[in-house]
Amino acid sequence: MNENPIVKIEGLTKTLGRKNVVDDITVDIYGGEVFGFLGPNGAGKTTTIRMMLGLMKASKGDVQINGFSVKKQFVQAMEHVGGIVENPEMYGYMSGYQNLVHYARMNGITTKGRIDQVLDVVGMRESSGQKVRRYSLGMRQRLGLAQALLHKPKLLILDEPTNGLDPAGIREMRRHLRYLAEEEGMAVFVSSHLLSEMELMCDRIGIIQTGKLIDVQNVHDFVGGIEEKTLHLTVDPIREAQKILKVHFPKQTMITKGKTIQLQTAPDKVPELITELAGAGINIYEASLNGGTLEDKFLKVTGGEGVV
Amino acid sequence: MAGILAVVIIGGALITLLNTEPPADNWRAEVQQQVEGDREALAEDPEAVFLQERLTLNNYRLDNDIAPINDATQWGFVDFVSILTMFVTLFTVIAATSSVAGEFTNGTIKLLLIRPVKRWMILLSKLIVSLFYAAGLLLLLFVTAYLAGGLFFGFQSPQLTTLYIDNGQVVEQSMAASIWAGYGLAMVNLVMMTIFAFMIAAIFRNSSIAIGLTIFLMFAGTNVVVFLSQYDWAKYILFANTDLRMYFGTGEPLIDGMTLGFSIVILAIYFAVFAFLTFFVFSKRDVAA
Ligand SMILES: Nc1ncnc2c1ncn2[C@@H]1O[C@H](COP(=O)(O)OP(=O)(O)OP(=O)(O)O)[C@@H](O)[C@H]1O
Ligand SMILES: [Mg+2]
Numbered sequence: 001m002n003e004n005p006i007v008k009i010e011g012l013t014k015t016l017g018r019k020n021v022v023d024d025i026t027v028d029i030y031g032g033e034v035f036g037f038l039g040p041n042g043a044g045k046t047t048t049i050r051m052m053l054g055l056m057k058a059s060k061g062d063v064q065i066n067g068f069s070v071k072k073q074f075v076q077a078m079e080h081v082g083g084i085v086e087n088p089e090m091y092g093y094m095s096g097y098q099n100l101v102h103y104a105r106m107n108g109i110t111t112k113g114r115i116d117q118v119l120d121v122v123g124m125r126e127s128s129g130q131k132v133r134r135y136s137l138g139m140r141q142r143l144g145l146a147q148a149l150l151h152k153p154k155l156l157i158l159d160e161p162t163n164g165l166d167p168a169g170i171r172e173m174r175r176h177l178r179y180l181a182e183e184e185g186m187a188v189f190v191s192s193h194l195l196s197e198m199e200l201m202c203d204r205i206g207i208i209q210t211g212k213l214i215d216v217q218n219v220h221d222f223v224g225g226i227e228e229k230t231l232h233l234t235v236d237p238i239r240e241a242q243k244i245l246k247v248h249f250p251k252q253t254m255i256t257k258g259k260t261i262q263l264q265t266a267p268d269k270v271p272e273l274i275t276e277l278a279g280a281g282i283n284i285y286e287a288s289l290n291g292g293t294l295e296d297k298f299l300k301v302t303g304g305e306g307v308v
Numbered sequence: 309m310a311g312i313l314a315v316v317i318i319g320g321a322l323i324t325l326l327n328t329e330p331p332a333d334n335w336r337a338e339v340q341q342q343v344e345g346d347r348e349a350l351a352e353d354p355e356a357v358f359l360q361e362r363l364t365l366n367n368y369r370l371d372n373d374i375a376p377i378n379d380a381t382q383w384g385f386v387d388f389v390s391i392l393t394m395f396v397t398l399f400t401v402i403a404a405t406s407s408v409a410g411e412f413t414n415g416t417i418k419l420l421l422i423r424p425v426k427r428w429m430i431l432l433s434k435l436i437v438s439l440f441y442a443a444g445l446l447l448l449l450f451v452t453a454y455l456a457g458g459l460f461f462g463f464q465s466p467q468l469t470t471l472y473i474d475n476g477q478v479v480e481q482s483m484a485a486s487i488w489a490g491y492g493l494a495m496v497n498l499v500m501m502t503i504f505a506f507m508i509a510a511i512f513r514n515s516s517i518a519i520g521l522t523i524f525l526m527f528a529g530t531n532v533v534v535f536l537s538q539y540d541w542a543k544y545i546l547f548a549n550t551d552l553r554m555y556f557g558t559g560e561p562l563i564d565g566m567t568l569g570f571s572i573v574i575l576a577i578y579f580a581v582f583a584f585l586t587f588f589v590f591s592k593r594d595v596a597a
Contacts, residue, residue: 053418086418103419
C-alpha cells in the first residue's frame with residue numbers, strides 16, 4: 001500500500017428530501033488496496049459512488065481524487081477515475097468495440113492498441129465485434145470493466161460488480177481486482193451487500209448503514225487478534241478433548257453437539273490449543289472460527305437477516 | 309428517416325404525375341380559356357376575390373409572356389415538395405430529443421458524464437450534431453425532389469418566374485427566391501424546434517414523454533396561434549414567429565404590424581431563454597437515472 005491516499009472523502013453528505021441519504025462520510029483510500037463498501041440495500045452506497053463520480057452534487061463535503069476536487073476540478077478529477085454505477089449500460093446498437101472507441105475518444109486516448117489491450121484484460125477480444133444489445137449480463141460487466149480501465153485510472157470504482165455473474169465470473173472478477181490493486185497499484189473501491197464476497201477480495205471493508213460509515217476494518221485482522229470469537233471443534237474422542245479444554249477455560253461452559261465443541265476464545269490462542277489437542281492424540285476433523293467482530297457488526301446492522 | 313423521406317417524395321412525384329395534367333404545349337390557349345371562363349363567372353358573382361386575382365394574374369401572364377409553372381414540372385415539383393419540410397422538423401425533433409432524453413432512459417448517461425469533459429460541452433456537441441442532421445435532411449429533401457422531379461418530369465432550367473399578387477399589384481418573383489423561401493427559411497424553424505426539443509428533453513429526461521410533449525406543443529402551438537391571432541399579444545408567442553415565409557412572396561404576416569425584424573428579435577429571445585434553461589438544467593441537475 002502506498003503512503004498517499006488516492007481518494008480523500010471528507011464529510012461527504014447528501015440530503016434528499018429531509019433525509020441524509022449519505023451522512024458525513026470520511027475515509028481515505030490508498031493505491032494498491034481494494035476497499036470494500038459494505039451495506040444493506042438502501043444504505044447509500046450507490047449515492048456515495050454517484051457523488052464520487054460527479055453524477056450527483058454533494059450537499060456537504062467533497063471528494064478528492066488524486067488531489068483534485070470533484071466539485072471544483074471535475075475534469076482533472078475524472079481523468080484519474082474509471083467506474084461503473086449500478087449496471088454498465090452502453091449503446092446497444094453499437095458493437096462492444098465501437099462503444100470503447102467512443103469512450104476512448106472522450107477520454108482523449110490516442111494510443112492505438114489500448115482498446116485491444118483492455119479487451120484482452122477482460123477476455124472480450126472475440127466478442128467485441130458483436131452488438132452490445134446481444135451481450136449477456138456477464139459480457140456487459142466485462143465490457144463495463146474494460147471501459148473503466150481504458151485511460152489507466154488511478155482509481156477504479158465499481159458498484160456491485162459481481163451482480164449477475166456466475167461463480168466462475170465472480171472468481172474471475174476477484175482475480176482482476178486483486179491484480180489491478182497489487183500489480184498496477186490502483187485504488188479499487190467496490191460496493192456490495194455480501195460480506196462473504198467482500199472478505200475474499202478486499203483489504204479493508206467499510207460498513208455503511210443508513211448513510212453513516214459505522215466502521216472500517218482490515219480484513220486481515222480476521223486472522224489473529226485478541227477479540228473473542230466462536231471456535232467450533234469437531235474432535236474424537238470428545239471427552240478427552242473436553243478435559244484438556246477445561247484446563248484452559250475453567251470458567252466457560254462449553255456447548256457440545258454431537259462431536260462438535262463450541263467455545264469462546266481469542267484467535268491468538270487457537271494454534272496453541274490445536275497443538276495441544278493433537279499432542280494428546282485427539283483426532284481433529286474440523287476447526288473453524290467465526291463471529292468475527294466485523295461479521296457481528298454487520299449482522300447487527302442488517303438485523304441478522306439473510307443478506308450476509 | 310432519410311429513407312422514409314425519399315419514399316414520400318418519390319411517391320408524391322408519382323401521384324402528382326398521375327393527377328396533374330402535363331403542361332400544355334400551348335399554354336396561351338389554356339390560359340385564354342381560363343380567362344374567359346373566369347370572366348363569365350365574375351359577371352354572375354363580382355365579389356369572388358379568388359377569381360378576380362386569378363384573372364389579374366392570367367392577364368398579366370398573357371401580356372408579359374410568362375408561362376404558369378405546373379406542379380408536374382421539375383421546379384414546380386421542387387417548390388411543391390417544400391411542404392415536406394414538416395417531416396424534416398418532425399424527424400429532427402425526434403432525433404434531438406432522443407439524443408438527450410434517450411441517454412437518461414437507457415442509463416447510458418452515467419458512463420457518458422463520468423468522462424473528463426464538462427457537461428455543457430457534451431450538450432453543445434449534441435446540439436451541433438442535431439442541427440447538422442436537420443440541415444442534412446433538408447438538403448436531402450431538396451436533392452431528392454430535384455432528382456425525382458427531373459426524372460419524372462424532365463430537367464429544366466431554374467430561371468423561371470412565379471407571379472403573386474400583393475396589395476392588388478402583380479409581383480414577379482424568381483423561382484430561386486420561392487425555393488429559398490420554402491427550404492432556407494425552414495432552417496430557422498428547425499433551429500428553434502431543435503432547441504425547444506432539447507429543453508423539453510433536458511427537463512423531462514424521458515424519451516417518450518419528451519418526444520410526445522414536444523410534438524404535441526409544436527402542432528398545438530401552430531394551431532392555437534392562428535386561433536389567437538385576433539389578439540395583438542399573440543404576436544409574442546413563439547409559434548406566431550417561427551414561419552418566416554409569412555414575410556416573403558404570397559405570405560401574409562399572421563398579425564398586422566408584425567415585421568421580419570420583430571420576428572427575428574422574438575426568435576432570438578426565445579432561443580436564448582431556451583438555450584440557457586437547457587444548459588443550466590443539464591449541467592446542474594443530479595443524475596439519478
Ligand atoms: N429523492 C429521494 N428522496 C429521499 N430519499 C431518497 C431519494 N432517492 C433515494 N433515496 C433514498 O436513498 C437511499 C440510498 O439509496 P442507494 O441507491 O444509495 O442505496 P444502495 O446502498 O446503493 O442500495 P442497494 O444495495 O439497493 O443498491 C435509499 O434508502 C433511498 O430510499
Ligand atoms: Mg446500489
